[in-house]
Structure formats: C-alpha cells, structure tokens
Amino acid sequence: MKSIRLYLLLILVATLVLVMFVSLLKGYQSSIETAQQLFDERLINTAELIASAHIGQNTVDSTQSPTSDYLFFQIWDANGQLLTRSKTAPHIALSQFEQGFYDVNFKGFRWHNYVHPDPQFERWIIVGERSDVRSSMAEDIVLATILPAFFGIVVAAIVIWWLIGTGLKPLKTLSAQLSSKQADDLRPIELAPLPIEMSQLVKIINQLFWRLDQSFQREQRFAADAAHELRTPISALQIHLHNLRQTYGDNTEDWQLMQAAVDRMGHLVNQILMLYRTAPEQIAAKAEAIDLYKLASEVIARDYQQFEKRQQYIELIGESAQVYGHLFALETLLQNLLNNANKYAPSKGHIVIHVHPTEKGVRLTVEDDGPGIPPDQYERIFDRFYRYQNENSDLQLPGCGLGLAIVQHIIEMHHAEIKLTKSAFETGLKVIIDFPAVMNK
C-alpha cells in the first residue's frame, strides 16, 4: 500500500459505485416495469375514450385525423368489418378479437396493442403504440433519476478525498514532528487533540524515546566512568611497571612482554571508548564545517613524536578543504589512519597524506610504504578485532583490531566512501576517503 489516502479513496469509491449502481439497476428495473404499467393504463384509457366518443358510428373519416406516428387505433364490428382506423393503422386486424394486450410486428417495428370490447355497439377497438418508443419514454423518465448519480459519485469522490486528508491530518502532524526532530532531541511528542486511534502509537513512541534517552544517558555515563576508572589504573600500572624496570633492570623478555601487554590494554580501552563516543546521533547532532587539511596538520603535529621515534618521513600535501562533520570523530579517523601507517611503514619509511577538494566534495588519502595488504583482505580488515598478519613478516605489532572498524564507522556516519588500493610506493597501502560536499543532516 503506497498511500493510505489513495487506498481508502479507491476502496470507498469502489464500494459506493457498486452499492449505488447495483441498487440503481434494481430500481431501474422496477421503475421501467411501473412505467410500462402506466403506459398500459394509458392504452386502456385511450380505447375507452374512443368507445365513449362514438367514433366509427358516424361517417367521419378518421384516417384524415392527425395522429402521431407511434400510435394507432382500429375499430372493427362484430362481423370483422373495419369501421374506421387511424392514418397509421393498416386495413387488417393487428390482433385477435379478444380483450387483452398483444405484441405484434408491423411496418418494421414492434407494437404493443390493447384490444378493447365495446358491448354497447358490439364492436372491437384496437389501440397500439410502438414498443421502442414506449421503452425510450420509460427510459427517459428513469434516466432522469440515474444521471445525477454520476455527478454524485464524482462529488462524493472529491469529498471523500478531502475528508480522508482531514482524517489523516494527525498522522501527518506526527510524521512532520518526528522528521523535524534533531537527532539528540528525545523529548516526548505532544499532539493535541490526539485521536483515540493514535494515542497508543504516540504513547509507544514516547516510551521508546524515554527508553532511548535513558539508554544514551547510561552509555554516556559508562563512557565517562570507564574513561576515568579504566584509564587511571592503567596509567598507574604503566608507572609502576616503569619503576620496577628501573629498579630491577629491563633486560629480561618477561618485562618487555608485560610492557607490551599493558600498552595493548591501554590502547584497547582508548579505542573502545572512541567507538562509543562516535555514536551516530552525536555526530549528526554536533556536525559542523571543518577544514580537513588544517585538522590533519594538527593531528600530525600532535602525534609527530611517534613518527620521529621511528625516523619516518611524513608529508602533508593539499589545500584547505571544508567537510561537514563531527570534529572529535574526524580527529579519531585521522589519528587511527596515521597510527596504522606509523605502525606498518618501516623505520625511515614514508607516509604521505593528501587533502584536496574534488567535484563531489573532499578527498583524503593516506599512503605508506609498508608491506601493504593483499586485495582479498581489503573487505575483512574493517571487521572488528580482525588483524591482518603478513605471512612473510614475523613483526609483532601492538594493536587490537579496532582501528579500521572505527574508521569505517566514522565514514558511514559522515556518508563518506572508503577505498583501499596499492600505494604509489613500491609496496604499501593507500587509503582513499571521499567525503560529500555537505553531509546529509
């Protein structure tokens, strides 16, 4: 069902047409029968009138009298001699001499006759009229009552259309209110006056909003609490581990493994918190115009130390390019892409970031000269907790497999598109992200 209004209009008008026309046809049949009875009575009256007027007893030539083409009369004596007739009537008797109605063919038409006995003068009076003319006259009378029904149905269809529209107005208002709501607006809907049929629906929607609101609040509280409760002990653990290594020396492999495990735990906690903080409703609600080039330079400057540590050459090429999005989410996206490039590019390797406006929006590319990823793994590396391990490399890199999952999550929220390909270097990965010019709010 595409439209409730159209469905109701079609069904109601179809019902109206069926009920109205079928009853009209029934009425038509009985009206035609009544009209035929009236015409029969008129024939009887005409015969009686002719009898009482003593036509045929005089020498008056009735064939000269003006009569219509669809009426006739004949007067016969008891011996079967024609006494007189109307101009349209033949010289032969058009019916047998017995009182009653008869249908005969004459002059190419069907005629309905009445044979009337006149006992006073012992004669027979036959009057008749053309059946088709009788039917047409009867139909004309009945049609006059049917024709207004056509206009009535057209008027009814227009009125029904308007009435359905009025009846569906609260639904339209509800739909307008829902669509005009901001993503973070979870206040209950207020509709007044609310029809009984919709009160349950509005009640359920409001309950859903309330539950969503509660759930978002819980989630936000969890993110804030977790940030505090998990980060603090991990930081303390890292400090104590550092102190222990200072005290007892850090040459053993166990210390290094413990340090790597704690670092991975810290990274994992940070990534999970980022995933929660980049919720779609937050991105849509707090979207703004952001210069992606400027943001990339800020992220590089902030994390420059990690590139310097590995003596990597990082280059930002491009120009100012505005995207419409969430600052924190885009920052996280750049950070994750650069972290990956930093991890997988070799020491003294190259990382190049391009930001430039395109016809459809803004393109961001990040490429490195690391080992790269085989094309058949492009789809999988966006899966949560999936980590691609190069078979030819025994390099164990820290990470939890959430980085690119978060990147894809942020990309979907910004209605952007991501594509992986080989980098311009001999080896390595190139990540291409196309942002739309204006994010669809």
Place this chain on the structure above:
Amino acid sequence: MLLNSVILVLREVLEAAMVVSLFMAFTTVSQQARSFLLKAILLGLIAGGAYAYFLPEISNWLEGVGQEITNTIIHIGIYVFLMGFLWLISRDIVLPNRLVKGMMMAAIILAISRESAEIMLYISGFRSDHFLLQSVVSGSLIGLSIGVSCGIFLYHLMIALKPAAAAKFICVLVVIVGSSMMSQATQFLIQADWLASTEPVWDSSHIISEHSLPGQLLYALMAYEATPTWSQIIIYLTSLLLMLIVILSGRFSRAISHV
C-alpha cells in the same frame, strides 16, 4: 437499452479488469514497480482503437468470419501468454525478469485491446441514434464503473492475503481465467462455423442466468455458459489441465533440482 449496455460493457470490462488486477496484485506481492502494467494498459487501449477502426475490413476476411477468427486468435494468445507466465513463475523465474514482464504485458495488451474494441464498436453503433445514445452511454458508464470497482476489490483482496497465499490464489485465478479464454475462443469458432455446433449438454439458466449480474461475473471469471456444448466443455477442461500440468511440472523440476 440501459440494462443491455450495462451487461455488455460489464462483461467486457470485467474480463480485462480480472487480468489487470491479477497482474497488479502479482507485482505488488513481488514488491516490484508496476509502471510497465500502465504502459500495457495504454498500449492495449490504442490497439483496441485500431482494432475497432479496422474491424469492418477485418470482418470481411475469410469469407466474412474474419472478426470471429481474429477474436479466437486473441483469446488463444492470452491463454498462451498466461501459460508462459505460469511456466516461468512455477520455475522460480520471477519479476523483474524481462520475459515475465513481457508475458504479463502481452496478455494485458491482448485482453484490453479486444474488450475495448468491443465497447468502442458497441457505443459507436448508436452514434447516430440520439434517441438511444443517452441510455447506451449511461449504461456503458455504469458497466465500466461496476467492472473497474470489481477489479479494485479483487486486487485488494489478493494483496490482503499473505504473500505465499496470494501467489497461490493468483496462480489459481490465472488457470481459471486462462481456461475461460480458451472456452470463449471455442465459442467464436462455433460462431464462425469452424467448429460444429452441437446440442447443449445442460441448461442451468434457471439457476444462474447468463444475463444476471452473478452470471456476468461468472462469465468474466470462467466463461460461464448456461447451455454449454461438448466441444466447449472438453476444450475448457483440457486447457485447465494443461495449465495445471505446467504448474506441477515446475514444482517437480524444482524439487528435482533441490535434491
């Protein structure tokens, strides 16, 4: 005259409305666009106009039985396309497959062209008779409105069913409507004297008259005749059986491929 016009137009419109509403319901149940059906309806009306225009010439073909034979071919054509439609869907070839669309469009174009040509010819026959024209036009409008309303009800009845039940219901109706097309083709062949006219096998006019509204509805659905001949009954049942075989063979071949 009004009642005659209602019955004649209703009979023609009901037949076309049945085919159109069947396919409309099928596209709705299949969740596919149905603009191609509207195109088929328009093409059918244009073809109907052309058929009505050339009918005096067509009638003179084949020693004066051109109209009857053309109508026979049209009815057999509708049956063949409905059979093709059943063959495809019973083998899981469904919309938006172009062949399925083609079968549906061809059946609608043929059904509407014949029925609309009949109506156009009937009304144009009274063009010069102003005495009767009003009754004829009014009766035709009533017949058209009732026929279209029945089509709307049938369509909504089918889409109100669960998709699986609706698909089965549509198949059953296609079988019944298809077989009725063959029965009507037989009537035209009898009219053209290409098939011998035999004594009626039974007379059920006292139960349901062909001229009553239920009689017209049954005529549109399954070519109801109060006095059918043996040839009509045999051809109707054979056509019905052929369509059932097509459906069952489709099911059988699907079952084999799933093993």
